């Protein structure tokens with residue numbers, strides 16, 4: 169099934185999500201676990217904040233020299249016996265992968281988790297070519313059984329509860345005894361492990377994403393906990409990596425810097441269980457590994473983001489922290505965002521990738537509480553970029569008339585920094601009420617959901633500005 | 644125009660550069676040549692005793708088990724004990740690493756199989772290239788000595804590591820890799836492994852043994868007794 173864009177119906181999606189009891193139950197796990205685990209990991213490393221600066225700087229340096237690092241990386245891949253396929257857009261990327269599969273007569277491919285694969289709709293393209301794609305990450309496997317898409321970039325099935333997974337396994341795994349006990353999550357895990365083990369061994373091609381492409385060595389790097397990505401890329405004859413151009417990282421040292429913030433920000437681990445560097449195909453004497461190694465490197469609109477308002481977004485390392493800490497995401501989950509990338513990073517990225525006409529609502533899905541930016545490991549100014557979109561949307565008059573007066577009010581504040589600071593330092597509840605009288609927030613289905621949180625979290629930037637001013641005055 | 648040329652041209656247009664500018668090229672060449680280290684956490688800094696104690700603590704924090712043996716010759720007995728205590732059959736698959744081949748396996752009842760795994764092995768042993776004290780991570784490299792399939796297919800993975808190969812951080816491993824494989828080159832696969840396989844995809848509950856090994860047992864060779872550090 170294709171990635172049906174429902175972003176234009178964000179408000180309806182959100183309203184439905186708020187009324188969906190199982191979803192709300194599942195979202196409770198996001199609110200609690202991710203936040204606590206990240207906070208503990210950050211507190212456990214005194215250098216964490218300095219590493220975030222370092223990660224940001226590495227990404228900025230790379231983006232400033234992206235053309236040259238891409239060329240260097242390609243040279244290294246070729247030298248190691250690999251193949252590089254450049255793709256301007258989703259169609260070209262899909263074609264490259266389908267061609268590789270067809271040329272080898274592939275019937276089934278196993279897949280490690282890849283958001284780029286979701287972005288280009290790879291499974292559909294493979295199915296249309298008669299190739300069965302099997303997702304092997306446990307969360308991805310579960311949602312593939314349900315015909316759904318990921319609702320989170322690192323925890324694709326986070327919107328589901330255990331009993332839902334159990335009934336899907338009973339529906340699909342009909343070769344297993346009906347009376348088996350699947351009450352415990354461990355039983356579900358064991359069943360998925362056994363079913364997928366056979367698929368890994370039978371697959372003709374293995375497709376993975378990449379967290380990093382290393383220019384120094386021509387390696388692709390995957391970071392996982394389950395080990396499914398490694399089985400996907402080790403057992404079949406052909407390994408295909410699909411990655412976007414901004415995954416390029418100059419050196420191994422730079423990868424080490426990024427690794428130190430990635431897992432901590434994502435799951436609160438110091439390191440994910442498996443970090444794997446792959447360089448070319450099987451070598452003489454190797455007893456295992458793929459005979460062919462291909463990388464499909466995708467642009468899909470990213471090169472056009474360079475040098476503009478949204479360049480900073482290309483620093484994103486897809487850790488998921490921004491959505492884990494977002495009160496809007498907590499209230500509505502990932503599917504309401506209506507496309508592949510949810511949460512604050514999705515609100516910024518989706519309009520650049522599928523157009524502001526389709527995704528124009530998303531940048532409004534924000535309380536501007538600033539929590540996303542305060543946890544982003546590469547310090548992407550997500551609220552600022554959402555404001556950019558809102559300004560553009562307003563200028564282009566794309567917003568529904570009902571929202572316009574509210575946006576005018578907001579723009580009025582935004583263009584007057586002193587006033588804006590004052591307003592945001594006032595009780596956020598007051599701002600909410602002000603919005604309500606103007607018919608702004610009252611129109612939004614999430615108003616109560618996020619105003620509860622707004623009371624808790626003062627906008628970061630404002631706190632900082634106030635502190636800074638205080639400091640200067642006391643000198 | 645090919646897709647490649649188009650993408651590179653688009654990047655250069657957005658950057659306002661032609662591509663060949665000397666200062667940009669120099670900046671890239673310099674970074675690749677020098678590979679500057681960024682921020683390395685202080686926690687692993689210190690003498691060998693500190694490093695080994697931290698390594699042990701982080702290995703155990705990642706839900707792996709840990710044992711020490713005085714010298715490599717004692718490893719087979721430790722592995723036999725581990726398998727027995729875990730109620731596992733006395734079977735073991737291993738690669739062609741001469742350090743493994745030289746061990747006195749005959750003194751145990753363990754049945755040995757050699758070479759890559761086809762997915763039907765319960766237990767495997769590998770020799771690590773290095774260990775990283777900072778995070779309790781094992782670095783394993785592909786090849787006939789320690790086939791990559793052994794790191795992922797068996798249910799129980801036992802990894803031997805020489806005390807002298809436990810280093811402070813990733814950056815020291817990179818330096819050793821450059822020494823062994825050359826600058827800018829890596830083995831086909833470098834696996835950094837921190838604990839046994841796991842998933843939290845069902846209700847955010849952390850479960851061990853997703854697709855990779857359910858258990859990881861680390862045996863440190865030649866360090867004497869290691870104190871716990873928490």
Ligand code: SF4
Nearest residue numbers: 484485487488490544
């Ligand atoms: S925007 Fe930042 S916090 Fe969000 S996924 Fe990307 S790197 Fe992580």
